[in-house]
Structure formats: C-alpha cells, structure tokens
Amino acid sequence: MIRIVALLPFVVLAFVSLAQAAETQKPNILFLFSDDQSYETTGYSGMTQAQTPNLDQLAKRSMSFTHAYNQGSWSGAVCVASRTMLNTGRFVWHANDVYKTAEKEREAGRFWSEYMKNAGYRTYMTGKWHVPANAAKAFDVTGHIRGGMPKQTPEGYNRPKNADDTQWQPWDKKFGGFWEGGKHWSEVVGDEAVGFLEEAAHDDTPFFMYIAFNAPHDPRQSPQEFVEMYPAHEVDVPEDFLPEYPEHKEIGCPPGLRDEHLAPFPRTELAVQVHRQEYFAIITHMDQQIGRILAALEASGKADQTYVIFTSDHGLACGHHGLMGKQNSYDHSIRVPLLIAGPGIESGENDAAVYLQDVMPTTLELAQVRKPEHVEFASLLPLIHGEKTESYDAIYNCYLDRQRSITDDGFKLMVYPKANRVKLFDLTNDPMEMQDLSADRAHSEKKQQLFVTLQQWQAKVGDTLELDAQLGK
Structure with missing residues (x-):
C-alpha cells in the first residue's frame, strides 16, 4: 500500500502531462467570414472580373467546396438568419425558434464559441456579429463588435440615375458608413486580427479566431484606387440582366425593399455596372486585409498548426435577373465561396452540395468536441477525406x-x-x-x-x- 500511495503523485502528474499534451495538439482555427459575397466573386473561380489575389493563393492550398449554400431566412436581413444558424448549428426554422432567446442559448453553452472555449481554446472575435447574443461574453477576447451593416445615407440609394449622377462616391468619407471612426472597417478588422496573432505567437494555447468582415455589404465603400481598378464602362453586365424581375412584388422584393432600392427601377445597364464596380472594389480591398492576416499567421509560426476557413454568409444578386439584393433563391444569392486549408487537407475542388454552416461542426470535430445533439449541419471532414460523397440528398x-x-x-x-x-x-x-x-x-x-x-x-x-x-x- 505504501508503494502505491508513493507512486500516486507521479501517476497524477503523468495524467496531467498527457492532458496538457492533448490540449497543445489541438489545431488552431482561423475563420474568415465575409458578408454578401457571391460564389462568383473570387479571382480563382474565373467567373467575374473580381480580383482576389490573396484568396487565390489560399485556394491553391485549400479544398474548395464549389457548391456551398445558405439555407435561407425568416427575415429580410438574411445575414441574421445565416449567422444564427452558423453559431447555433440549427437548420433555418429551428434557428428561428431560438433566435429571440439566443443569449440564453449562449449562457447554456449551446453556441459555437462556447463549445470551443470548453475545448480549451482561447477565442477571439472582431467585426460583424448580428446575432442577439452577447459577443463580448461569447468570446474570451473581442475587438470592435459591429451590429449589422454600416450606416447608409439617402444619397446611397436609387443611384446612379444617369452617367452624371456622381454625388455619392465610395471613397468620400463624408458619407460615413465604412469610413465611420476614421479608418475603413475592413482595415480595422485587419489591424485587430493581426494584433491578436502577434500575441498568439507567444502563447501555446490553441486559438479560435472568428474574423467577420462587414464587406462587401453596402454601402460598398473602398479607397479610390480600388474603385479605379474597375472602370464602370468596362464592367461586364451579367448575361441574365433584366430591367425588372417579373415577380419581384410577389417574391418579397419590391422597389421599397431596402436592398432593391439601391438602384433605380427599371434597372439600367449603367446602374448595374456602377454597382458591380463598387462591389468588386470593396471585395478586392477586403482581400488585401485577408492577405495581411494570412501573412501575420505565417509570421506567428503557427501556420502549420492552423486550419484556415473562408466563406460568406450568403451571396448577392447585384444586377442579376433584375435584382440587387440577396432575398431570392437564385444561385448568385444563396451560393458562396468556401475554402478550407490546413494540416492533412489536400488541395482541390469538391462539388458536393453543402451548407456554409457546415463549418461549425467541422471545427468542433477538429477540436475533438463531440457533435451536440441539437447541431443539425454536417462536418465537412468526411467529404474532405473521401469517407463519403455527399452530406445532403438535396439543398x-x-x-x-x-x-x-x-x-x-x-x-x-x-x-x-x-x-x-x-x-x-x-x-x-x-x-x-x-x-x-x-x-x-x-x-x-x-x-x-x-x-x-x-x-x-x-x-x-x-x-x-x-x-x-x-x-x-
């Protein structure tokens, strides 16, 4: 008995050491999230004139899911539904059931970041939240927490009426919006994410970073040099251009809907070119910030132990089918880019139909968290590793x-x-x-x-x- 008791401290220490080792073996997670970005607006897709050199480089070492979708919305603010699904793991109408009590869900631990915390992760968030739960409590560390979209102004709507209508310009800081506070919000997200990575370089605790850009949501503002990369008269008008969508009122997209009010009715090719010019410009500007973040990850020495995931909350019509918003079921508005790179991920494309919210259970699996019963979306890892060919029988x-x-x-x-x-x-x-x-x-x-x-x-x-x-x- 004396020998056994004497050995007990060493046994306990051994178990503690093993537990600590298991913690350090968990990979880091860097989640990059854009707002309103259609699947077609990346350079690597080759579908539009949008230039995204940093995402293109990420894509070269990623598994790209070419058919990733948002499941829909109970609200005109599609962002709200998408992000509630993402953070709770619930399908759309089940997410709606807990939307108004989201803070109680978080307090009960049934939130993405809470699961990551409990798995031993240091959690960080900056940027757009748009979920009615306390982000400052949901994450260990936060930067700027933005509620929804940057403020629009009357001048930002129903434009341009003609080629001389240049009153509103994306780089003009007097209109606030992304320029509110003196620095473009995408640059603020970049600064804060880089700052956290510089700190993480000296910490062995695994991290989970939720980096949520407001871009490229309207008001689609960016520095002038980015806008000038896309001369409006050279921007392609989508092949499916229509002056007016026939059932726009019946489907809930009348001229009075905020998103649809951005451009004049009936649509003109000029208006579509200007809006797509500004759309591509703010995407390229955001891509620059993503490049800074990825460079900081490399400099931290943590890149080899980090999974990087990029996607968007939904797409956007921006001139397709006579529509401007995301409140429709065409692929341009419900389909998004989705990249995942990291240890053991072979680069390539996967055309399996998935939901963007699948990234939540994917990261839980990477963090060795058993999938909670209420989480309905599916991990992407079985698709990535060839263990199955589909997650859903339909979208x-x-x-x-x-x-x-x-x-x-x-x-x-x-x-x-x-x-x-x-x-x-x-x-x-x-x-x-x-x-x-x-x-x-x-x-x-x-x-x-x-x-x-x-x-x-x-x-x-x-x-x-x-x-x-x-x-x-």
Whole structure:
C-alpha cells in the first residue's frame, strides 16, 4: 500500500502531462467570414472580373467546396438568419425558434464559441456579429463588435440615375458608413486580427479566431484606387440582366425593399455596372486585409498548426435577373465561396452540395468536441477525406413565406406561393438560370419529384408553410 500511495503523485502528474499534451495538439482555427459575397466573386473561380489575389493563393492550398449554400431566412436581413444558424448549428426554422432567446442559448453553452472555449481554446472575435447574443461574453477576447451593416445615407440609394449622377462616391468619407471612426472597417478588422496573432505567437494555447468582415455589404465603400481598378464602362453586365424581375412584388422584393432600392427601377445597364464596380472594389480591398492576416499567421509560426476557413454568409444578386439584393433563391444569392486549408487537407475542388454552416461542426470535430445533439449541419471532414460523397440528398432554401426552393440532381425547383407559380431550371445546361422549364411536359416528372423532396425537407427544417400541391403537378 505504501508503494502505491508513493507512486500516486507521479501517476497524477503523468495524467496531467498527457492532458496538457492533448490540449497543445489541438489545431488552431482561423475563420474568415465575409458578408454578401457571391460564389462568383473570387479571382480563382474565373467567373467575374473580381480580383482576389490573396484568396487565390489560399485556394491553391485549400479544398474548395464549389457548391456551398445558405439555407435561407425568416427575415429580410438574411445575414441574421445565416449567422444564427452558423453559431447555433440549427437548420433555418429551428434557428428561428431560438433566435429571440439566443443569449440564453449562449449562457447554456449551446453556441459555437462556447463549445470551443470548453475545448480549451482561447477565442477571439472582431467585426460583424448580428446575432442577439452577447459577443463580448461569447468570446474570451473581442475587438470592435459591429451590429449589422454600416450606416447608409439617402444619397446611397436609387443611384446612379444617369452617367452624371456622381454625388455619392465610395471613397468620400463624408458619407460615413465604412469610413465611420476614421479608418475603413475592413482595415480595422485587419489591424485587430493581426494584433491578436502577434500575441498568439507567444502563447501555446490553441486559438479560435472568428474574423467577420462587414464587406462587401453596402454601402460598398473602398479607397479610390480600388474603385479605379474597375472602370464602370468596362464592367461586364451579367448575361441574365433584366430591367425588372417579373415577380419581384410577389417574391418579397419590391422597389421599397431596402436592398432593391439601391438602384433605380427599371434597372439600367449603367446602374448595374456602377454597382458591380463598387462591389468588386470593396471585395478586392477586403482581400488585401485577408492577405495581411494570412501573412501575420505565417509570421506567428503557427501556420502549420492552423486550419484556415473562408466563406460568406450568403451571396448577392447585384444586377442579376433584375435584382440587387440577396432575398431570392437564385444561385448568385444563396451560393458562396468556401475554402478550407490546413494540416492533412489536400488541395482541390469538391462539388458536393453543402451548407456554409457546415463549418461549425467541422471545427468542433477538429477540436475533438463531440457533435451536440441539437447541431443539425454536417462536418465537412468526411467529404474532405473521401469517407463519403455527399452530406445532403438535396439543398433546401427559403425566404419568408414568399419563396421556397429545392436543388437536387442538377435541377432547381423554385416555388412562389404568392404568385401561385413555380420555376424549374436545369443547372447543368443552364447555370445562369435563364430558361424556365416548368411548363415543359418533358420535365413534368422531374418537377413532381422535386416538389415531393421539397416537402420532405420542409419537415426536416421545421418549415410549417403549406404549399399548394397543384404547384407540383
């Protein structure tokens, strides 16, 4: 007995040492999050004129998920729904159920950052939050916490009416917005993220960084040199350009909707070119800040032990289909870039349909956290390592009670309950979603199949909206 008791301190120390070693073996997580960035607006995608040299370099060493989606929104502020889903891990209507009590969810530990804290991570956040939970308590360390979008001004709407309408300029600081406080908000995010990494270089505790840019949300402001990279008259007008979307009122996107009010009705090619010029410019400016952050990660000596994830909360029409906002179910507005790089990740592309919110359970798995029962999104790691080829049998999307869509097997069915109609697109042959096949008898069986799948997904996500069965026939 005396020998055993004498050995006990050494046994305890051994277990403590093993536990500490396990903690240090956990990888760091750097999560980079943009706002309103469509999947097509990266240089590496080659789909638009947007230049993103730093994201392009990241993509070269990442697994790029080419079909990553947002699940929709119960609110005109699509950002709110997307970020609530991300931080709670719940599907859209289940996230809506806890939205108003999000702070209680956080206090109960059912929040992304709280799980990371409990796993031994030092957690950090700067930038856009837009979730009704206390960010200062959700993370160990915070920089600037921005509620939602930067302030717009009357001059920022319904423009440009003509080529001489230059009253509002993205670099003019008198309009506030991203310039409020004296320094562009993207640069502030860059500064604060770099500062945290400089501190982390001297700390062996694994870190979880939630770096959330407000860019490229409107007001799409950036320094003049970035705007001048994209002369408006040289900006491509999307092939699917329309002066006006036929069902804009029925789908909840009338001229009075804030996002749609940014450009004049009917749309003009000039207005679309100017808005896309400003969109690309603020993306390139944000990309510069991402480059600074990635350089600081390298300088910290932590890069080899860090997973870097980049995505956006949803996309944006910005001139596609006669629309300006993200309150629609076209791919330009629900599909986002998604990159993940880090130890053991082979670079390449994966075309499996996933949700952007899958990054939450992915990081929990990396942090050796058992997936909580309420988390409904799926880790990306089995897809990355070839353990499975799909996470979902279809992609569901919603907007208020005005729109529903389901994407499966290369086709998308959109349902407009208030317009009493559906639209069907063959995404393989018509990726711009311009040829509605819903009235084509050759595709009637596909329409019916998709309608049934949509109803099944309504049950999965807690969607109680009743759809007229005649719409699927």
